[in-house]
Amino acid sequence: MDYNILIGGSAGQGMDTLAAILERVLKRKGFQIFTVRDYMSRVRGGHNFIQVRFGNEELTSHRKSVDGIIALNDETIRLHMEDLSENGFVICDEEISFADERVIRLPLKTEAKASGNVKAMGSTALGTVLKLFDLDMSCVEDVLKLIFARQDIATQNMGALKRGFELLDSRYSIEPADSDGSILISGNEAIALGALAAGCKFYSAYPMTPSTSIMNYLATKMAEAEVVVEQAEDEISAINMAIGASYAGARSMTGTSGGGFALMVEGLGLSAMLEVPLVIAEIQRPSPTTGFPTRTEQADLKFVINASQGEFPRMVIAPRNPEDAFYQTVRAFNLADNYQIPVILLGDQYLADSTTTTRPFDFDRVKIERYLSNDDFAGDREYKRYELTPDGISPRIIPGKVPGKTVLVDSDEHDEWGHITESAEVRKAMNDKRMRKLEYLKKELQEPDFLGDGDFETLFVAWGSLHGPVKEALKLLNKTGEKKYAALVFGDVWPLPEKLLLEKAGKAKAVINIEQNATGQLASLIRECTGIKCDGSILKYDGRPICAEFIIENIKLILTQKQLFLEQDE
Amino acid sequence: MGEYRFCTSETAWCPGCGDHNILEALREALERTGKQPHEVLVVGGIGQAAKTPQYINTNGFCGLHGRAVPPAFAAKVANRDLTVIIDSGDGDTYGEGGNHFIHNIRRNADIKHFVHDNQIYGLTKGQASPTTDLGHITEVQPFGTVNEPMNPLVLALSLGAGFVARAFSGDKDHLVSVMLEAINYKGYALVDILQPCVSFNKINTFQWYSKRVYKLDEAYDSSDKRAAFEKAAEWGERIPIGVIYKAEKPTYHDKIEFLREGPPLVDRPVNMDKIKGLMEDFK
Incomplete structure (x- = not known):
């Protein structure tokens, strides 16, 4: 109730x-x-x-x-x-x-x-x-x-x-549940807290709604958590700063919305080319350009997956609720350090600003894994920043921390030592090395959350902050109707985890994507990666968040139309 | 090259380019600091000058065009034990990176900014730069440059920079002494280094600069800001070189309480109990 x-x-x-x-x-x-x-x-x-x-x-x-x-x-x-x-x-x-x-x-x-x-x-x-x-x-x-x-x-x-x-009499009554020490937190606050738990020491950003509250929260904790929050002159500076601090060994992060991310795109490629770990929070709002500054949308999925010239590995995680946002932010830092890649946390205004009660975060689950090799190079062993290795991950040391060893990074194509090269062989070897990391990264992917009834006919696919609305819609739909519904809600969106999707979609009579955008970007990504074509879409792009009632209204409409179509066909 | 700690390697620069002397001067200045190569970080953007980190045995960061300053600033914030030097060109610094140049001065982090200023674009083959003089004919400015040249020294002074200097690649000993003074200064230090571009600037040649530059003498008071503005603006028949302005100012690290004392940021452990305690705010 x-x-x-x-x-x-x-x-x-x-x-x-x-x-x-x-x-x-x-x-x-x-x-x-x-x-x-x-x-x-x-x-x-x-x-x-x-x-x-x-x-x-x-x-x-x-x-x-x-x-x-x-x-x-x-x-x-x-x-x-x-x-x-x-x-x-x-x-x-x-x-x-x-x-x-x-x-x-x-x-x-x-x-x-x-x-x-x-x-x-x-x-x-x-x-x-x-x-x-x-x-x-x-x-x-x-x-x-x-x-x-x-x-x-x-x-x-x-x-x-x-x-x-004293003005009125009581009218309604409702028994509270046991709150069990729960916390009341928004998605952006959870991301910020996750960053601190992950040991983020440097956050540079330019204010942009709806991402600014991450910076606001961190700024209030600067001294307490010993994190430097620098308001950059623009987003280009913000991302380049974060890369510089990360290169020097501090866990670093930047945050923005789509417009700011557009300015950061060259920096995204820089993080990948230099192989300097970086976490970016991209909190979407309706776009293009200024769009609806204070409202919600999920229309930057394909943009962040494809942003920047050239080809390189990256990871995109769409947190599904504040609890998920906390743990995924910690994970993003560990993945960025492990693979020396940019990791994007793709949120939206609905996740960012909505507050919800949730279980207190379990700090015992927080592990900070830096994957540094400073000690391995303390002796005579030669250090090559871009050493070719089977998994593509080169040993990383922190500049200034290993006497006698220097770290050279270059946005030009470079050899194992970081020196500029024009060699065709070296170019191919380096490109292969970077892309090899993607293959190993794929082994770490988390499959989407499966929600609803195991005996389903209709399978919804959705991502990120739609987790909550889809979950509620399933509860209502499965309570009444005879035909059952289930959903896969993706958190890891790039690379796209395919295993559970192939399994569940194979059983479904209809696969319907639910997205807060106009073109069905997840459906398009699913088709690109797996060949699965969604049978219908529930889309909303007026800046107002999708709720369970909206999903229920629309799924009934879609299924009715489908039925009519089938009858005509016969 | 074995006798040097900061050995340099073969470059891709044109013979006669001012960059050679600037690289040599940088090497010499660094030798004199007594630092070890792993304690120094040289940062460049994109351009001929910005290749400097490639050619000297230090930590090196060759980033994006115009974006040398932000990572240099942040690297210093992360590890204040690093001696951080930006070596980049006039196009990279004043053109593509103009916004970062401006706002970084306001931060006053303890980083050194050596701008190789040849008043032309070298890497892209001879277009006007922000410091190209009026009327200079190039392929892109066939009727001569019509945009007023910017004066980086005056701009830096007006933004409150605490160390502003000019040097000339043709006078290496003097350049070394200015670089050394900049490195030893506590705060942001700008050194605009005039240099010839033998391939694309046929006006501001070695001879052109040699005829005009003169050293500020002992009588010059580099703490006098009014005089500094005058010297910074002096351009044309006579061009002063040396430390134009120098004043003590609180650095970025001085201004942020928790950075003022204690170990560099990068060495600070995460106090997980404290972070966990932040959850109380949400109860």
Whole structure:
């Protein structure tokens, strides 16, 4: 059982703070949370909303229908009334009028003013919501102290919230689950924490929504975690810096969105050619060009797989949720060091900004593997940066750390010592050496997550952040219908793991790709790699995230049309 | 070559190119620092000058065109024990890499920037560079360059650089002394090194520079910023060489508290308990 609360208003009205208070209070009361943020690319005005969904079972995505609305302006009511459930409610100030019996007009402003701060009217509304759901005031004070740095403001909000609590009677009831010490975290925060756990010491980036929160988080932990965060003059500098720091031995990372990644492309090739490990977080937003800066899309898959001139090995991992993002970020650093390649973490705004309750990360699972050979070269053994080896991986030493040994790297084609060459034989040997790493890398691939019913007829394929929505859709579809559904959700997307796909697709009556883009890029990649052609697509590219309801509506449509088509055919 | 620690190897430069002397001067300056080759990193971008890391026995990083500065900066941040020297050309530094040149000065990391400035593009065969004088005829500028040349020294001064110098490849001993002073300076040091391009610059030749350059004498006060602006701007019949401006400034490492003391970043272990503790923020 779960409820879905929407908080809406214009930018600058403090929705972020309200949502942060609400989700934290609910989390501390033991509920599972999934919060999705829908905001415009502006600092003031416009219409923004956040949906806080809470319940006593696992929540893996947001949903469209809402049970309660906190409307900080009348536009919120107009825009979201159609999604409100029949016995839902709207809380708004008495100044707003709207003809619908579900709308509860209250003296929010007046009560907030009486608490000493009219800006605390949102907290008054939160108080009413807690009361409506028959929840008590425990944890509220602690959360307010955490959210508001200034004690006087925390006190004012506490007063406003208490006043709100007295305005209404309880209406609904829901038992919390045991939260079991879970954490409430967004995808970008999980990536940043994963980077710190992996021993990232240098992060250079240029701010770009929706990737910036990775940099923000790391910057607040600079001294504590001893990580240098440098705001570069542009993305070209950002990636070249990260490569320089990595060359000198510090685990390094950069992050951006599609537009910034476009500028980084030459640097991507540099990391591969120099064989300097690098982790890049590419957090997608609708594109091309500026696109929808604050919204979500998965349309950079083929771009990141193919970016840069020339041919070289790279790895692309699409984290599926915050928990996955944490472990995959650690893995990305280890893979980058092992194979001396660029590894791209391909996220999106939905993953980046949505917060969800998840099991605390298990730091015993975190292993930092550097694959350095400093000690092997302490003696007389000659050091060749690009020594030809059976697996293509040359021993790596850190410049300055082995007396008598120097490290020469070059973006020109080079020989084993790193010297420029024009030799046809050396060129071929070096190209083969680099590409050989890809063959070994393929042995480390993680197969996609298999979800749903083993006795399926329809197989969905999806990737990255759609894991949660697909999981919820399967739960709903398999609960009712006779024909069962399953899904493969890819985390490793390049190189594409094929084993489980071939096995499951072979059994499926229909394979349907679900993607947050217009052309079905995963389907295209699957066809390229395996010859499997998807039988239908569920695609969304309006910048708004796919939810379970959308998948269910569309799969029914597709299967109905298919049925009609078959009948006509006969 | 056995007697040198920093031995140099055969180059692909034209006979008579100023790069030869600059490489020799770099070698000599490094010998005099007492450093070992593994303690030095030479970084280049792309271009004839940018091939320098290929020809000297140090750690070397030949990166992308225009992008020598960002990796050099970051390598120094990662390991401040490395002596980091950028050797690249005027096109690489002031043209393709102009943005990095500007913003790196603001960072003031302790790295040295030796720009081989021959006022022309060598690798791509003779097009105008950002420092090419007005009216210079090339294949791409058949009616003469119409864009004003930039003055990197004035620009660096205006951005607050703490060490700004000019040298001439034709006066090797002087060049060595300027390089050495730059290496010993704590902070970002720019040395713009005038050099002839025997193949593609038939105007600013060895003789052209030789006739014009003069050394700043002992009476010159390199701590006087106003005088420095004047000397930096002096171009034409007479061109001053030497240390134009030098002042102490906090370096990048000085400005970041946790980098100021303790071991280089690269040697710092990961405090896993501390990182694990960060999860408390999310409870």
